Amino acid sequence: MKTLTTISELRAEIAQHRLQGQSIGLVPTMGYLHSGHASLIERAAAECDLVITTVFVNPLQFAATEDLSSYPRDAPGDSRTAAAAGADLLFLPGLQEMYPLGREGVLTSVSVNELSAVMEGESRPTHFAGMCTVVAKLFNIAGPCTAYFGKKDFQQLAIVQAMVRDLSFDVELVGCEICREPDGLAMSSRNVYLSTEQRAAAPVLAQALVAAARSLSRGETSVDRLRATMMDVISTQAIGQVEYLEVVDPITLRPLTQADARSRFFGAVRFGSVRLIDNLDLSELDLDSNAAISQ
Amino acid sequence: MKTLTTISELRAEIAQHRLQGQSIGLVPTMGYLHSGHASLIERAAAECDLVITTVFVNPLQFAATEDLSSYPRDAPGDSRTAAAAGADLLFLPGLQEMYPLGREGVLTSVSVNELSAVMEGESRPTHFAGMCTVVAKLFNIAGPCTAYFGKKDFQQLAIVQAMVRDLSFDVELVGCEICREPDGLAMSSRNVYLSTEQRAAAPVLAQALVAAARSLSRGETSVDRLRATMMDVISTQAIGQVEYLEVVDPITLRPLTQADARSRFFGAVRFGSVRLIDNLDLSELDLDSNAAISQ
Numbered sequence: 001m002k003t004l005t006t007i008s009e010l011r012a013e014i015a016q017h018r019l020q021g022q023s024i025g026l027v028p029t030m031g032y033l034h035s036g037h038a039s040l041i042e043r044a045a046a047e048c049d050l051v052i053t054t055v056f057v058n059p060l061q062f063a064a065t066e067d068l069s070s071y072p073r074d075a076p077g078d079s080r081t082a083a084a085a086g087a088d089l090l091f092l093p094g095l096q097e098m099y100p101l102g103r104e105g106v107l108t109s110v111s112v113n114e115l116s117a118v119m120e121g122e123s124r125p126t127h128f129a130g131m132c133t134v135v136a137k138l139f140n141i142a143g144p145c146t147a148y149f150g151k152k153d154f155q156q157l158a159i160v161q162a163m164v165r166d167l168s169f170d171v172e173l174v175g176c177e178i179c180r181e182p183d184g185l186a187m188s189s190r191n192v193y194l195s196t197e198q199r200a201a202a203p204v205l206a207q208a209l210v211a212a213a214r215s216l217s218r219g220e221t222s223v224d225r226l227r228a229t230m231m232d233v234i235s236t237q238a239i240g241q242v243e244y245l246e247v248v249d250p251i252t253l254r255p256l257t258q259a260d261a262r263s264r265f266f267g268a269v270r271f272g273s274v275r276l277i278d279n280l281d282l283s284e285l286d287l288d289s290n291a292a293i294s295q
Numbered sequence: 296m297k298t299l300t301t302i303s304e305l306r307a308e309i310a311q312h313r314l315q316g317q318s319i320g321l322v323p324t325m326g327y328l329h330s331g332h333a334s335l336i337e338r339a340a341a342e343c344d345l346v347i348t349t350v351f352v353n354p355l356q357f358a359a360t361e362d363l364s365s366y367p368r369d370a371p372g373d374s375r376t377a378a379a380a381g382a383d384l385l386f387l388p389g390l391q392e393m394y395p396l397g398r399e400g401v402l403t404s405v406s407v408n409e410l411s412a413v414m415e416g417e418s419r420p421t422h423f424a425g426m427c428t429v430v431a432k433l434f435n436i437a438g439p440c441t442a443y444f445g446k447k448d449f450q451q452l453a454i455v456q457a458m459v460r461d462l463s464f465d466v467e468l469v470g471c472e473i474c475r476e477p478d479g480l481a482m483s484s485r486n487v488y489l490s491t492e493q494r495a496a497a498p499v500l501a502q503a504l505v506a507a508a509r510s511l512s513r514g515e516t517s518v519d520r521l522r523a524t525m526m527d528v529i530s531t532q533a534i535g536q537v538e539y540l541e542v543v544d545p546i547t548l549r550p551l552t553q554a555d556a557r558s559r560f561f562g563a564v565r566f567g568s569v570r571l572i573d574n575l576d577l578s579e580l581d582l583d584s585n586a587a588i589s590q
Contacts, residue, residue, distance in 0.1 A: 007463060099461075107409050108427075108461035113402045132403075133462070136431075140463045166394075166403035167428070168302060168435045 001083040003090045007098075007141050010091050014050070014142060022049035026144035026171075028135060031055035032072040032189040033081040036179035040148040043176055045086030052142050053087040059095065059103045060130030072189055091142075098137070110136045112159045112166075115253050119246055119266055120155050120277065131156060132163050139169050146172045150179075152186050154264065154279045158253055177284070180206065186278045198271035201237035205278045208233035208245065209265040213285055221259045223247045234269060243268035243275065250281065296378040298385045302393075302436050305386050309345070309437060317344035321439035321466075322382070323430060326350035327367040327484035331474035333380040335443040338471055340381030347437050348382040354390065354398045355425030367484055386437075393432070405431045407454045407461075410548050414541055414561055415450050415572065426451060427458050434464050441467045445474075447481050449559065449574045453548055472579070475501065481573045493566035496532035500573045503528035503540065504560040508580055516554045518542045529564060538563040538570065545576065 004010045014024060025048030027040045033055075044051040055078050062068035075092060082090050099106050109129045115121075116128035139147070149157045157175045164171055179187045184206035185199075194202055208230040215229050230245040247256050250264045266279040299305045309319060320343030322335045328350075339346040350373050357363035370387060377385050394401050404424050410416075411423035434442070444452045452470045459466055474482045479501040480494075489497055503525040510524050525540040542551050545559045561574040 011465070106461050107407045108405065108458045109408065110403065110405050110431075110462070113404065115402060136405075137461070137463045140465060143465075163403045166401050166432070167405070168432045170306070170435060170438075 001079070001087050001090055003079060003092055005092050005094065005097065007093065010052070010089065010141060013089060014052070017050045018143070023146070024048060024142065024144045025051045026138065026142050026147040027051065027053045027087070028138050028147065028149075029053060029055055029078075030057045030071065030189065031078045032074055032192075033078045034179075034187045034189065036150050036152060036187040038081055038085040039179050040150060040176050041082060041085035041087050043174065044146070044148050047174075048146055050089070051087045052089045052091060052144070053082040053085075054091040054093075054138055054142070055082075056091075056093055056098060056134065056138075058098075058130060058134040060106060060133050061127050062130070063124060063126055066124070072192055098134070106133070109133055110163060110167075112162045115155070115159045115162055118155075118248070118253050118255070119244055120268070123243060123268070128156070128159050132159060135160055136163065136167070136169075139171055144171055146174055148174050148176055150177075151175050151279070152178045152188065152277070154250075154266070155253060158251065178278070178280070184210070186276070188276060190274055190276065193274045194271060198239060198274060201239050202271055202276060204234055204237040204240055205267050205269045205276055206280075209267055209278055209280050210285065212247070212265050213280060213282055216259050216261075216263065217282055217285060223255070223257050223259055226259060226265075230265070230267065234267075239271055241270040243270060296374070296382050296385055298374060298387055300387050300389065300392065302388065305347070305384065305436060308384060309347070312345045313438070318441070319343060319437065319439045320346045321433065321437050321442040322346065322348045323433050323442065323444075324348060324350055324373075325352045325366065325484070326373045327369055327487070328373045328376040329474075329482045329484060331445050331447060331482040333376055334474050335445055335471050336377060336380035336382050338469065339441070339443050342469075343441055345384070346382045347384045347386060347439070348377040348380075349386040349388075349433055349437070350377075351386075351388055351393060351429065351433075353393075353425060353429040355401060355428055356422050357425070358419060358421055361419070367487055393429070401428070404428055405458060405462075407457045410450070410454045410457055413450075413543070413548050413550065414539055415563070418538060418563070423451070423454050427454060430455055431458065431462070431464075434466055439466055441469055443469050443471055445472075446470050446574070447473045447483065447572070449545075449561070450548060453546065473573070473575070479505070481571070483571060485569055485571065488569045489566060493534060493569060496534050497566055497571060499529055499532040499535055500562050500564045500571055501575075504562055504573055504575050505580065507542070507560050508575060508577055511554050511556075511558065512577055512580060518550075518552050518554055521554055521560075525560070525562065529562075534566055536565040538565060 025044035029037050057071050110132040111129040183203045185203045211233045212226045212230045234240050246266045247259050247263050264281045268277045320339035324332050352366050405427040406424040478498045480498045506528045507521045507525045529535050541561045542554050542558050559576045563572045
């Protein structure tokens with residue numbers, strides 16, 4: 001695996017492979033790679049000739065009040081994880097390389113309306129525009145055939161999908177299943193901040209989503225009652241502060257009053273200062289690989 | 296010259312040329328092509344192996360109150376002009392092809408802050424975001440090496456330049472000099488709407504900019520006095536209603552109080568319902584090809 005830190009180096013390297021007709025897979029990340037990221041890289045390696053993993057903690061998607069400076073970073077660990085998962089190129093640009101005029105010098109913003117206003121967008125109103133801006137930039141730098149995103153950030157995936165459609169990016173998006181800890185907790189770079197007590201309570205979020213999905217699978221379609229089910233589960237862990245629990249259409253992300261088999265369950269819960277998100281739909285109840293939440 | 300109407304046809308056609316290592320030039324337009332557009336296509340033909348002219352009256356850059364439905368259209372004439380100027384491909388997509396879900400279904404918006412707030416942006420607050428969104432889409436569809444824009448829409452060029460920089464589009468932008476009628480009027484698709492009386496008065500805009508630029512070249516740097524010079528010239532034509540007359544930095548587009556040799560003069564003037572814009576800097580005073588305004 002080669003590690004590159006400049007846009008021009010990366011472009012030159014990719015151009016050689018493109019000339020040979022190779023397919024190019026991109027896995028954009030903010031680093032501190034865990035098994036969830038590794039699963040994206042492995043999938044890309046199985047499907048593409050050349051796999052590029054990018055690690056860039058993008059300041060545009062953090063509000064001033066958020067955890068940019070404390071966001072976990074581990075370049076040596078990321079390098080090992082990316083190489084072991086099958087990445088060919090690791091792109092590790094500095095802030096100066098991505099935004100030569102600094103964060104304030106970035107005048108351009110790519111935003112996706114409607115989809116960005118709900119759920120994560122309610123508490124993080126500038127987050128998705130920052131994310132789309134850097135994803136568009138990474139697409140323009142790498143020119144991938146296929147890009148891999150985890151369903152853990154399902155709203156992000158839906159928004160990038162809309163951006164790709166509206167702006168005609170010539171990129172196929174692949175949404176990969178959420179990787180979970182044995183007790184069902186969705187893997188996240190932020191899990192490292194959980195105290196022992198918070199970590200013990202955190203699986204309650206996945207459990208709440210599963211309980212509601214199971215209730216739906218047994219015929220309960222009232223979102224009011226499904227949400228009550230989720231709340232009941234969360235309330236078994238007093239330290240979990242619910243930010244939202246939603247049942248939405250998986251394409252429009254619009255909140256539903258009546259759920260159906262396509263509906264998706266979303267939750268954001270704070271454990272102390274650590275904010276965790278998760279989501280699932282009925283299909284995940286059947287995944288053998290998620291024994292912890294399907295039983 | 297081949298005419299294509301779908302994104303997939305255009306991409307397939309371009310891909311063949313790209314595989315042969317050909318350089319690709321793009322001239323995005325809203326059609327009703329005049330000599331100014333032709334000069335862009337000719338420049339592209341001189342510099343690129345494959346020249347694509349696009350004609351699409353992009354609804355995203357018109358406000359509800361603006362002249363979308365009456366914007367002049369002439370596909371047969373555009374085809375003749377583009378072919379004669381040296382275009383290899385003419386891309387003429389319908390609304391449905393560009394925006395399959397309709398204008399309201401386009402959730403994504405590419406905007407460039409600061410640069411879009413001044414001058415044209417003051418009276419047309421959504422215009423530049425609509426323009427950037429379609430230019431980003433056309434870049435993604437055509438994948439040009441070089442794109443050609445006229446300096447008539449200098450603010451547009453500055454905004455696209457910022458977008459290309461911030462989003463790392465792998466496209467070189469070329470700004471081409473304004474083409475003028477023999478009496479100095481900047482060529483514009485909207486000139487066709489001028490009545491005989493309005494057409495006779497319209498060159499006053501270019502004359503005002505020239506008078507101010509000449510005053511600057513003779514040492515007058517006070518923008519208040521330069522603006523007064525422009526106003527004096529405009530006021531010789533009572534039917535010209537000034538919307539703005541500005542002296543700005545050519546990169547930041549920020550209004551100046553003291554002009555210097557890099558400063559650029561901009562004006563927007565209404566003649567009846569027809570709104571005309573123009574701009575120039577000191578270099579244009581010396582252009583042999585613009586005898587009408589340099590004497």
